[in-house]
Amino acid sequence: MHEQRGVAIDIKGLHKSFNGHDVLQGVDLHIEAGEIMVIVGGSGEGKSVLLRHIAGLETADSGSIRLNDADLQEYLRLPPEEKAFRLSMVFQSSALLNSLTVAENVSLRLKEHRTHSRQEVDRIVTTCLEQVDLAGSEDKLPSELSGGMRKRVAIARALAVEPQVILYDEPTADLDPILTVQIGQLVQRIQQTRGATQVVVAHNLALATEIGTHIAVLRGGRIVDHQPAEAFGRSTNPFTQEFLRAAHLRV
């Protein structure tokens, strides 16, 4: 049993609209510390917007997000050294800095905040790249990597800060089925080895049921179903059933 190092996330009544279009219309969701929550839903339902709210990249019109009872907005205003826990995000585009090497990308936060010695940073970079099966790629530039490798570097960068929360925005989008399985396994391995709370936004139901401990369905700007992964296939919620039928996964 791993050490429980994740952070609970509590979302209440989250509303967000862009140019008069209501994207989130009262999202309520509780994510336990250390669980892998997969948020599924159709395109344009606001999954990524919800994730960006948890990352603090968007400000809600109303509602609240609490991380271990700390208000997200207050937590974000704290200086980095006073933050009790760290939050990482893996973007759909990987969002690697193209002018930096793989090692520089992975170590970016550690070097900028000067929290570790150079030797410690090197060791962390090596460990994180080994965890994502990219040992030996330290000096490569992002432009020299495949889409799957870039995604794994982004995950290594997220791991390097020893986060208590990792957010993934469509981590397997544009990846072939083999790479999708590899990324899924990686997410599970992170839960086993690090115990971080992980929130994955995906439209791939097979991946969701494979890696998630819990699955939430976002529809019409609200969470319409929220089930443990093993019970998801038996959900009686009509939207979930529709989703399952569409994915040919109905149990």
Next chain:
Amino acid sequence: MSATNDTVIMQPLPDRQRPLPPTAHAPGFLGRVGRSVLDVLQILGESVFVFFGTLRRLRITGRTWTRIMAQMVRIGTDTLPLAFLVSLFVGMVLVVQAADQLQQYTQEILGSIVGLAMTKELGPVIMGFLIAGRVGSSVAAEIGSMNVNDEINALRTMDIDPVLFLSVPRFIAMIVALPMLVLYADVIGIAGGAVVVAADPAVKISVHQYLDNLTQWINFKDIVVGLVKGFVFAVIVSVIGCTFGFRTKGGSEGVAVSTTAAVVWSFVLIIVFDYIIVRLAILF
């Protein structure tokens, strides 16, 4: 027209065939002017915000120093060959034009004409335009593409301040490199003029006379005015480049729009501030 046809015409069209009502959002002439004014004010406001945000974060740490040096190479060193070529020919053209106009009077004032034109006006403005086109555009494109690729959001999630990380090194490098490029352009432009004086048979004075007249007329204040212009243009180019980078939206098309806009805005502001500085310099 037959009754049958009338009946058909009078029947309400299905929703999807009915012509759309005139939209309440289609702006008229005044609306479009108002929209443009608001856009300009928005961009100026954002530029002021980026400028003061950059000033507030001005500090040189070890990591920032590395980035400043990289930008200095890009802005300064990499621009030297192009600056040489442009300044040389500007100086040469000045002498050829002025010598032709002065043929019936005296060409002995060629040195002061080229010297004053280069140090007070052409050196700073041409270097400002050159850096706006070469570096300002690439700053807007680079930060813009980082923006649309979520790289700036990635920095935010790593508790890295994008303004400190991206804007401050470019700002410092620019305010150091551009005034130095102005001095460089002054020297090369004057040298270009000297080449024409020495080689062109239409010019009836010697290089010695050219330089003598130049040193008589140029004083320290002229050079300082040129350097002040270089400094102000550096602030304009870096702030405008970063502002348009940070406000980029909409993928590669958005990056292209931002890049072009950054160059156009830099050019316009350089000319506007050139006038303001000249007026102030004459007053004092």
